Amino acid sequence: MNFATRVLHGTSSIDRVTGASSIPIYQASTFHQFDIDQPGEYDYARSGNPTRQALEEMIAHLEGGKYGFAFASGMAAVSSVFLLFSAGDHLVVAEDVYGGTYRVLTNILSRLGVQVTFVDTTDPEAVQAAIQSNTRGLYLETPSNPTLKVTDLALLCSLARDKGLLTIVDNTFLTPYYQRPLELGADIVVHSATKFIGGHSDVVAGLVATRDERLGKQLYAIQNGFGSILGVQDCWLVMRGLKTLKTRLDVSSQSAAAIARWLDAHPLVDRVYYTGLPEHQGHYLQTRQASGHGAVLSFDLGSRERVKILLDAVKLPLVAVSLGAVESILSYPAQMSHASMPPEERRQRGITDGLLRLSVGLEDVDDLIADLEQALAATARYASANNTSSKSCGNW
Ligand SMILES: *Cc1c(COP(=O)(O)O)cnc(C)c1O
Numbered sequence: 001m002n003f004a005t006r007v008l009h010g011t012s013s014i015d016r017v018t019g020a021s022s023i024p025i026y027q028a029s030t031f032h033q034f035d036i037d038q039p040g041e042y043d044y045a046r047s048g049n050p051t052r053q054a055l056e057e058m059i060a061h062l063e064g065g066k067y068g069f070a071f072a073s074g075m076a077a078v079s080s081v082f083l084l085f086s087a088g089d090h091l092v093v094a095e096d097v098y099g100g101t102y103r104v105l106t107n108i109l110s111r112l113g114v115q116v117t118f119v120d121t122t123d124p125e126a127v128q129a130a131i132q133s134n135t136r137g138l139y140l141e142t143p144s145n146p147t148l149k150v151t152d153l154a155l156l157c158s159l160a161r162d163k164g165l166l167t168i169v170d171n172t173f174l175t176p177y178y179q180r181p182l183e184l185g186a187d188i189v190v191h192s193a194t195k196f197i198g199g200h201s202d203v204v205a206g207l208v209a210t211r212d213e214r215l216g217k218q219l220y221a222i223q224n225g226f227g228s229i230l231g232v233q234d235c236w237l238v239m240r241g242l243k244t245l246k247t248r249l250d251v252s253s254q255s256a257a258a259i260a261r262w263l264d265a266h267p268l269v270d271r272v273y274y275t276g277l278p279e280h281q282g283h284y285l286q287t288r289q290a291s292g293h294g295a296v297l298s299f300d301l302g303s304r305e306r307v308k309i310l311l312d313a314v315k316l317p318l319v320a321v322s323l324g325a326v327e328s329i330l331s332y333p334a335q336m337s338h339a340s341m342p343p344e345e346r347r348q349r350g351i352t353d354g355l356l357r358l359s360v361g362l363e364d365v366d367d368l369i370a371d372l373e374q375a376l377a378a379t380a381r382y383a384s385a386n387n388t389s390s391k392s393c394g395n396w
Contacts, residue, residue: 023054078101142169249294260272333355
């Protein structure tokens with residue numbers, strides 16, 4: 001079965017009891033035991049609930065795993081996975097990791113004695129060099145945010161396996177439709193289902209999948225013990241969103257590619273980051289390990305002044321944090337997702353004061369381009385009014 005079919009019929013998508021066309025919201029915290037000598041499948045909803053279970057089976061299936069888990073947010077999923085490690089353990093983590101992941105590692109897990117080294121995981125030698133005798137895990141995110149650097153998953157997973165490390169991959173940006181890390185050798189996949197999987201900017205959720213039985217049991221014990229489960233209403237919303245994941249991503253990614261090409265040719269744009277552009281440094285690797293380039297791109301306008309004018313002038317995209325929704329979302333990393341990073345470090349990573357990230361939604365692509373065109377024109381008027389060059393030097 002292909003993905004479009006699997007996302008609808010891969011696991012039971014109808015209610016086993018009534019045949020209802022969507023899995024019902026079992027709004028129950030506890031389950032009556034008809035015979036205490038023969039306990040039922042469910043007893044208490046933190047430990048298991050049929051609505052949540054349906055979602056968990058679906059993410060396991062789509063990622064090519066066996067065990068799935070739904071959490072109260074992407075960060076609850078990420079943090080729960082980190083609880084696999086113990087005081088004295090060391091992790092090697094992608095330096096471009098999601099800001100919340102960076103914060104939980106440096107502010108909370110560090111207090112519990114888990115040590116971390118952040119490295120540029122696009123450089124396998126740097127990863128190799130960071131591995132110590134107490135290293136237990138490798139944590140990756142590809143493409144990275146917001147400059148979309150691509151990490152070689154198969155290569156790093158096999159390197160980690162040789163050293164006995166667990167590999168964990170945050171697959172939020174591409175989803176299992178475009179990239180399946182477990183099939184490339186990863187042990188655990190994590191998601192912010194708040195983004196493309198939910199897809200409608202109306203729910204905060206996290207998912208985890210693995211195919212390893214021992215890890216599945218450990219993750220279950222953490223989910224049940226720590227207790228940051230996803231509520232049943234939100235499970236239902238995520239399943240509702242998942243049904244159209246493939247169709248949404250087809251359209252959004254096609255539009256993202258068209259917008260990236262258009263921006264790339266635009267004289268008022270210094271630089272565009274999109275793995276679908278052949279000149280992007282990760283283009284060929286991405287083409288090899290993923291079946292698509294996704295719906296997120298970044299572009300650099302050269303200055304904060306021009307960013308400000310553009311954000312005031314655009315009419316269609318939300319100006320907001322987050323990504324992966326039916327509506328386009330324009331984010332300003334320097335003041336949003338990466339605000340807490342020291343300015344010098346931001347600049348080194350290409351997160352300049354002129355950089356914007358666009359998550360492309362389902363609007364008509366010509367309307368999106370027209371909106372961006374009029375907003376870019378507004379920045380040109382500012383530039384000529386201030387008698388400055390509108391095109392600064394992009395450094396390819
Ligand atoms: C949003 C995001 C997270 C965190 O997820 P929440 O649902 O916001 O807790 C983790 N990783 C990536 C790549 C994200 O974009």
